[in-house]
Amino acid sequence: MPNIIFIFAILGILLLILRRLPEATVIESVRPKEVSPELKLQDKGLPAIAVSKLRAFFSLYLGKLWNFLLEAKDLKPTAVAGYRIRKLFGYKGEVQNTLPPQGLVPAPEVKDEKYFLEAIKQQPKNRGHYDALGKYYIGKGNWQDARDVYLYLVKHEPANADFHSRLAKCFYQLGMYAKASQHYRQSLALDSSQPSRYYNLGLSLEGQAQNDQAIEAFREAIALEPKNIKFYLSLSNVYLKTGKTAKAKEALKQAKALDPDNENIKAKMKSLRI
Numbered sequence: 577m578p579n580i581i582f583i584f585a586i587l588g589i590l591l592l593i594l595r596r597l598p599e600a601t602v603i604e605s606v607r608p609k610e611v612s613p614e615l616k617l618q619d620k621g622l623p624a625i626a627v628s629k630l631r632a633f634f635s636l637y638l639g640k641l642w643n644f645l646l647e648a649k650d651l652k653p654t655a656v657a658g659y660r661i662r663k664l665f666g667y668k669g670e671v672q673n674t675l676p677p678q679g680l681v682p683a684p685e686v687k688d689e690k691y692f693l694e695a696i697k698q699q700p701k702n703r704g705h706y707d708a709l710g711k712y713y714i715g716k717g718n719w720q721d722a723r724d725v726y727l728y729l730v731k732h733e734p735a736n737a738d739f740h741s742r743l744a745k746c747f748y749q750l751g752m753y754a755k756a757s758q759h760y761r762q763s764l765a766l767d768s769s770q771p772s773r774y775y776n777l778g779l780s781l782e783g784q785a786q787n788d789q790a791i792e793a794f795r796e797a798i799a800l801e802p803k804n805i806k807f808y809l810s811l812s813n814v815y816l817k818t819g820k821t822a823k824a825k826e827a828l829k830q831a832k833a834l835d836p837d838n839e840n841i842k843a844k845m846k847s848l849r850i
Contacts, residue, residue, distance in 0.1 A: 616724040687712070703733060710742060719749040730759070737766035741773055748776065753783035771800035775807055778814070787818045805831045805838065812844070825850050 692709035699705055706729055713722035726743035733739055744759035757780035764773050778793035794811040801807065808831035815824035825848055832841050 617728055689713075703729060707739070707742075714742065714745070717749075719746045722746045723750065730762075735766060737763045737770075740766065741770070741776075744773075744776065744780070748780055748783070751783075753780045756780040757784065757786075769800070771797040771804065771807070774800065775804075775810065778810060782810075782814055782817075787814050790814050791818070803834055805834050805841070808834075809841070809844070821848070824848065 689709070689712065692705065692712055695705040696702075696709065706725055710722050710725035710729070713719070713725065723743065723746035726739055726746060729736065729739040730743055740759045740763035744756045744763060747753075747759065748756035757777055760773055760777035760780060764770070764777065767773075774793050774797035778790040778797065781787075781790035781793060791811065791814050794807055794814065797804070798807045798811065808827045812824045812827035812831070815821070815827060825845075828841060828845050828848065828850060832838070832845065835841065
């Protein structure tokens with residue numbers, strides 16, 4: 577008798593779940609989307625996660641669960657409710673591989689967004705395709721989509737200095753200076769040999785009115801690349817913001833020594849009466 581009661585209790589719970597399933601799928605469909613980089617890329621038809629060790633496991637048991645639910649509700653495989661069940665688990669059906677035998681993506685005449693998206697779909701484990709898509713967005717000035725791509729990449733390759741730097745650039749262009757400086761610092765922690773990243777870190781800090789730290793970043797950039805005029809000009813501007821006029825003039829003089837005929841430098845020196 578206790579066993580029979582236990583079995584009926586389990587069946588009762590399953591029945592309640594199945595009865596509420598259509599309601600659950602409706603709630604899922606109207607729920608606001610999350611802002612994770614995986615979901616944003618998934619909206620473009622890309623894989624949610626490029627590499628998943630559990631994918632084979634979930635595919636196997638998803639099929640078993642799918643068959644059980646259809647049998648329990650006496651539905652055909654093409655039923656709308658069945659589609660919703662699969663959608664809840666991110667199932668999109670089999671994807672046919674249209675690549676040549678070597679797995680190379682045929683190059684069209686124009687490498688547009690569609691080209692890079694297709695390359696990722698065909699080779700989802702190749703992070704270089706994601707990077708190429710991000711660079712494409714950067715080249716087009718599409719900073720939001722580029723940010724989403726590089727958020728995804730730094731999540732899966734946190735030790736890649738280039739990805740952090742490109743993500744930082746996206747944040748800077750979007751006016752998110754704190755995020756930009758955070759990722760420029762992470763990039764420099766991984767590779768401190770890039771003067772342009774110190775310079776961009778300085779600009780990000782200047783955008784947050786953290787002028788003393790910006791000065792340090794510009795000086796680091798100059799130490800690595802002492803003949804870059806724009807480093808001196810930016811350093812001079814921040815010195816002026818902090819009231820250090822003498823040091824601002826000195827930075828301009830150093831810039832003028834590198835390029836005596838630069839009209840921009842001459843104009844700044846004239847404004848400071850040098």
